[in-house]
Amino acid sequence: MVQKEQTKVSLGRLITPSRVLVADEYPGKKELIEALVRAVCRDYPQLDPAYVASQVLKREEGISTTLDTGLAIPHARLEELTDFAAAVAVLRRPLVAGENELPIRVMFLFLSPAKPTFFQQHLQILSALAETFKPEFIEELVSLKDAQEIAARLAR
Amino acid sequence: MKNVSEPSAGSSRVKKVVVLTTAMLTFIPFWKAAAVVLCDFGSSAFYAGGIAMRAFGPAFPWYILAVMLFSGLLLMLELEACSLFVRGGAYKIVREGLGDTAAKLAASALIFDFILTGPISAVTAGHYLCGLINSFLEMVHLGFELPVSVVSVAFGMLVTLYFWRQNVKGIEESSSKSAKIIAFSLAVCFLLAIWSFITIALKGAHLPPTHLNFAPEALGWAGHIDWLQTIGLVGMLMAFGHSVLALSGIETLSQVYREIEYPKAINLKKAAWLIFGFALLFTGGLTFLSAVIIPPDLIATKYNDNLLSGLAMSLAGPNILKLLMQAMIVVCGVAMLSGAVNTSLIGSNALMNRIAEDGILTDWFRKIHRRYGTSYHIIHLIAAVQLVVILFSRGNVYLLGEAYAFGVMWCFVFEVSAIIRLRWKKAAQKRDFMFPLNIKYENYYIPVGLILLCGALLAVALVNLTTKQVATVAGLGFTAFLFAVFSLSERLNAKRANTMFEEGYRERINAETVDDLKDAFAELDRPHRVLVAVKDPENLYHLEEVLSTVNADDTDVIVLYCKPVENVLYRQDMRSAAVDEQEVFTAVIFMAEKYGLPVTPVLVHSNDAYYAIAQAAAVADADEVVMGVSGRYGANPQIERAVMTWGAVKDHELKHPVTLRILWEGREVSYRFTR
Numbered sequence: 127m128v129q130k131e132q133t134k135v136s137l138g139r140l141i142t143p144s145r146v147l148v149a150d151e152y153p154g155k156k157e158l159i160e161a162l163v164r165a166v167c168r169d170y171p172q173l174d175p176a177y178v179a180s181q182v183l184k185r186e187e188g189i190s191t192t193l194d195t196g197l198a199i200p201h202a203r204l205e206e207l208t209d210f211a212a213a214v215a216v217l218r219r220p221l222v223a224g225e226n227e228l229p230i231r232v233m234f235l236f237l238s239p240a241k242p243t244f245f246q247q248h249l250q251i252l253s254a255l256a257e258t259f260k261p262e263f264i265e266e267l268v269s270l271k272d273a274q275e276i277a278a279r280l281a282r
Numbered sequence: 283m284k285n286v287s288e289p290s291a292g293s294s295r296v297k298k299v300v301v302l303t304t305a306m307l308t309f310i311p312f313w314k315a316a317a318v319v320l321c322d323f324g325s326s327a328f329y330a331g332g333i334a335m336r337a338f339g340p341a342f343p344w345y346i347l348a349v350m351l352f353s354g355l356l357l358m359l360e361l362e363a364c365s366l367f368v369r370g371g372a373y374k375i376v377r378e379g380l381g382d383t384a385a386k387l388a389a390s391a392l393i394f395d396f397i398l399t400g401p402i403s404a405v406t407a408g409h410y411l412c413g414l415i416n417s418f419l420e421m422v423h424l425g426f427e428l429p430v431s432v433v434s435v436a437f438g439m440l441v442t443l444y445f446w447r448q449n450v451k452g453i454e455e456s457s458s459k460s461a462k463i464i465a466f467s468l469a470v471c472f473l474l475a476i477w478s479f480i481t482i483a484l485k486g487a488h489l490p491p492t493h494l495n496f497a498p499e500a501l502g503w504a505g506h507i508d509w510l511q512t513i514g515l516v517g518m519l520m521a522f523g524h525s526v527l528a529l530s531g532i533e534t535l536s537q538v539y540r541e542i543e544y545p546k547a548i549n550l551k552k553a554a555w556l557i558f559g560f561a562l563l564f565t566g567g568l569t570f571l572s573a574v575i576i577p578p579d580l581i582a583t584k585y586n587d588n589l590l591s592g593l594a595m596s597l598a599g600p601n602i603l604k605l606l607m608q609a610m611i612v613v614c615g616v617a618m619l620s621g622a623v624n625t626s627l628i629g630s631n632a633l634m635n636r637i638a639e640d641g642i643l644t645d646w647f648r649k650i651h652r653r654y655g656t657s658y659h660i661i662h663l664i665a666a667v668q669l670v671v672i673l674f675s676r677g678n679v680y681l682l683g684e685a686y687a688f689g690v691m692w693c694f695v696f697e698v699s700a701i702i703r704l705r706w707k708k709a710a711q712k713r714d715f716m717f718p719l720n721i722k723y724e725n726y727y728i729p730v731g732l733i734l735l736c737g738a739l740l741a742v743a744l745v746n747l748t749t750k751q752v753a754t755v756a757g758l759g760f761t762a763f764l765f766a767v768f769s770l771s772e773r774l775n776a777k778r779a780n781t782m783f784e785e786g787y788r789e790r791i792n793a794e795t796v797d798d799l800k801d802a803f804a805e806l807d808r809p810h811r812v813l814v815a816v817k818d819p820e821n822l823y824h825l826e827e828v829l830s831t832v833n834a835d836d837t838d839v840i841v842l843y844c845k846p847v848e849n850v851l852y853r854q855d856m857r858s859a860a861v862d863e864q865e866v867f868t869a870v871i872f873m874a875e876k877y878g879l880p881v882t883p884v885l886v887h888s889n890d891a892y893y894a895i896a897q898a899a900a901v902a903d904a905d906e907v908v909m910g911v912s913g914r915y916g917a918n919p920q921i922e923r924a925v926m927t928w929g930a931v932k933d934h935e936l937k938h939p940v941t942l943r944i945l946w947e948g949r950e951v952s953y954r955f956t957r
Contacts, residue, residue, distance in 0.1 A: 164495045188915045189923040193930045194893070201922070245918075249925045256929025 137258070138281025143227040144168065145213035145274035146280075152215070155223035155230070159183060159200050162213040162235035182235065195232035196220060200251060203240040210244075210251065211237040216267050216276055224265050231264045298603030300793050300885040301802045302415045309878050310457045310542035316556035317461040318538045320564075321621035323353075323557060324467065327565035328615045329406040331572055332589040333683035335581050337524035339495030341730040343566075343573035345525040350566035353523075355735055356694065357554040358530055362701055362732075364550055366708065367876055370636040372697045377640075379700025379707065389637055390764035392533070395689030396630035399530055400668040401675060402682040403622035404441045407615060408434030408677060414612040417595060417605055430587070431677035438672045445624045446665035449631065451654040463621065464560070467614045471564050474593065474607065478571040481598040490573040494521050499684075501619035502749040516745065523746040527686045528565055532557075533693070534625055537632065544834055544878035547714030550624040568593065577795075587679045590615065627664055633898040634660045635743050637768065644771045648919040673829035678839040684750055688757025693744040695796070698736040705729050782896040799901040802839065802884045806902070808836040814881075815895045817843065817912075819869035824910040824945040829877040837905075840871050844891035844900050900931060905938060911946035920944055921951050928955065 141187035152158045154276045160179045167175040181202040185191070192198040213235045234255055238248040270276050310318075319544060330349075334342035345724075372392060375386035410434035419427055437603045498505060504520065534558065542549045569765070572593040585592025593609040594620055619722045639646045651658040677683050708778050709726050719731030730839050747754050796802050811833060814825050825841065831841060867883050874881045888894035899907045911926065921944050928942070935957055944950040 140589065188919040189892075191926065192925060194890070195930050197930075198697075199926060225793070246953065249921060252922055253955070255928040256926040257932050258929075261932075268866040 140212040147215040201236040312549035312553040325618040331569035339498035390401040400626035404438030407619035408437030434677035547879040632728040897919035
């Protein structure tokens with residue numbers, strides 16, 4: 127069923143300073159995803175970080191979620207969730223996970239409820255994230271001092 | 283793992299755009315399709331009557347008329363054959379239904395007739411032209427006339443050489459030109475008929491006799507079998523057999539079918555009706571009027587090889603007007619007959635190519651011309667044989683006519699048998715048309731009508747074997763020779779395990795590289811656009827869905843194939859999985875032809891198909907983007923990736939909503955971008 131896009135996604139609602147990770151560089155994509163999963167799961171006791179990470183990594187085995195703008199949106203749809211959840215990592219130096227992988231400057235972990243009624247909104251948010259995190263915006267985020275500033279910028 | 287200095291936005295974007303074109307992507311209305319067939323099929327009006335007259339006497343118009351009525355049945359046979367959509371005409375149909383050996387035999391026989399169609403048409407055109415010049419010379423009392431045999435042979439060779447060159451260059455037949463020729467022929471036919479009726483009213487006339495008076499050579503071996511001559515039906519079959527050359531060119535319908543526009547099945551039926559009506563009036567009607575108006579002795583002596591010119595010159599009225607009428611007939615005849623020469627070259631070349639694609643002919647035959655991209659060795663061969671036949675005929679149309687019809691009849695026998703067999707073999711396949719007279723039994727339609735037709739064809743073909751000695755000896759000899767060549771080269775190919783001969787037809791596609799995507803869509807002018815992304819020639823369900831539902835009047839269909847280049851985003855280099863674009867677009871064009879809808883095929887080189895699709899859709903201002911499901915990833919990850927890419931590529935507000943759809947067997951996942 128086709129559902130219309132309704133509003134622009136509110137990043138401020140999804141991202142709080144505790145869900146922002148800032149690093150100069152990161153050892154690997156898998157580790158970065160796990161770190162972001164842990165950051166989300168702190169606010170969702172019903173979620174098992176290992177299970178969530180496995181679901182996200184399973185999805186990553188399929189079609190890449192990295193865009194050529196430097197944004198990666200690893201994501202998963204989870205039965206345990208009734209609302210959207212997210213965490214973001216901003217890297218000062220791009221991460222390249224493999225020979226055929228694009229470099230990542232910002233990783234936006236995005237978790238959605240698995241119920242089919244959320245799927246259209248899930249797609250809407252994915253599209254909106256890709257539209258928002260253009261190279262200029264990513265540059266701006268990278269230049270910000272800390273998680274507080276990044277969260278504030280995302281909330282704007 | 284490594285960290286690099288900067289990600290490069292746009293690195294995944296489209297690298298190169300290639301617009302693919304093929305003549306087959308423009309579809310023609312039914313009347314143009316009918317015109318193409320009639321340029322060949324209708325041309326037999328210029329020689330069939332004269333040949334039949336010489337074979338069995340003044341009863342010939344009844345039999346030409348009967349053959350024209352019979353052509354209605356054969357057109358219905360072609361309708362069912364086309365509705366099976368087995369590409370490649372009679373050869374492929376026979377192959378599907380009866381197997382390789384029967385197909386090779388049918389093809390060998392058909393090529394024999396294709397090769398003869400050229401000379402018979404070219405030489406007849408020469409006769410008509412020479413007849414006109416001689417009529418003029420007679421009128422101005424110059425006291426000499428041109429030698430008909432020399433002129434007809436010379437003209438025949440010139441026409442053949444001209445079309446040989448055109449075919450080597452790959453210049454396609456123009457359906458518009460055919461339509462103009464047929465429109466002119468119709469006007470001439472109308473004028474001639476009116477004038478003929480006036481002549482009949484003024485001079486009076488009798489219906490042609492029905493008794494048969496066979497020339498000794500027209501009886502062939504049957505002349506030595508006394509008891510055969512006592513059976514009236516056999517005599518009628520013999521006469522019918524000597525008239526079936528009027529069917530020459532009817533098989534062109536299966537070649538034109540792929541070009542007919544949507545709604546294909548309905549338009550094909552309309553084309554068949556038009557062909558039938560025109561052939562009945564033009565070939566049947568004019569032959570009949572000729573027999574009524576021209577004195578039989580003049581047909582036998584002067585107008586045997588240019589019957590319709592004889593009709594013009596036997597009309598009531600001043601000589602100058604009659605000469606003008608004859609000139610109009612000659613213009614129309616030369617145009618149609620020359621068209622038939624061209625069709626014979628195209629038809630035999632296409633047939634040889636289909637056979638070559640099945641691995642039956644060696645590399646030498648398939649060699650492509652470096653400049654024109656045509657299978658020039660085959661064209662050279664056919665043209666050379668046709669030139670030799672013209673020379674050996676010494677301009678004798680009757681001899682050529684006697685040799686003709688072996689292949690057509692036997693090919694029809696094979697084709698109808700194959701279609702009968704396919705009623706069982708492909709019982710579940712939907713047919714837009716079925717030859718009439720069927721009895722439904724469980725899931726099958728028992729083809730009573732087809733069986734009767736097969737019986738009739740077989741009877742005529744067998745009778746022809748005994749009466750048409752030239753056709754039997756030459757036809758059997760040529761068919762056996764060609765069949766031996768096919769079998770031998772097939773064995774040679776098998777031994778060499780030649781990888782060139784992969785199964786399947788490949789569309790010849792012209793590719794034009796353009797600077798950017800905008801240029802690729804510059805010629806699209808309909809208000810709506812659907813972009814269909816294709817990847818796997820075996821997975822075009824989504825394209826078929828689009829083609830079966832789209833409103834072609836207001837929507838352009840763009841078919842995009844993204845050829846992977848280096849530095850891809852996937853876990854492995856997708857170049858290894860890249861399918862040959864010719865294979866993809868051959869399947870696309872095949873489907874477009876099936877629905878008779880034009881599509882714009884575009885090939886882009888990109889390291890990410892999703893970027894290429896999003897960019898192309900944005901530039902094309904598409905209202906809808908349709909993708910097939912990936913068996914490897916599934917629809918949800920695909921649509922997720924597609925919407926992400928769309929967001930990354932989007933740089934302005936949308937002018938109208940865009941719907942993204944992923945389709946697979948009876949299911950769909952979609953998303954609508956509204957801003």
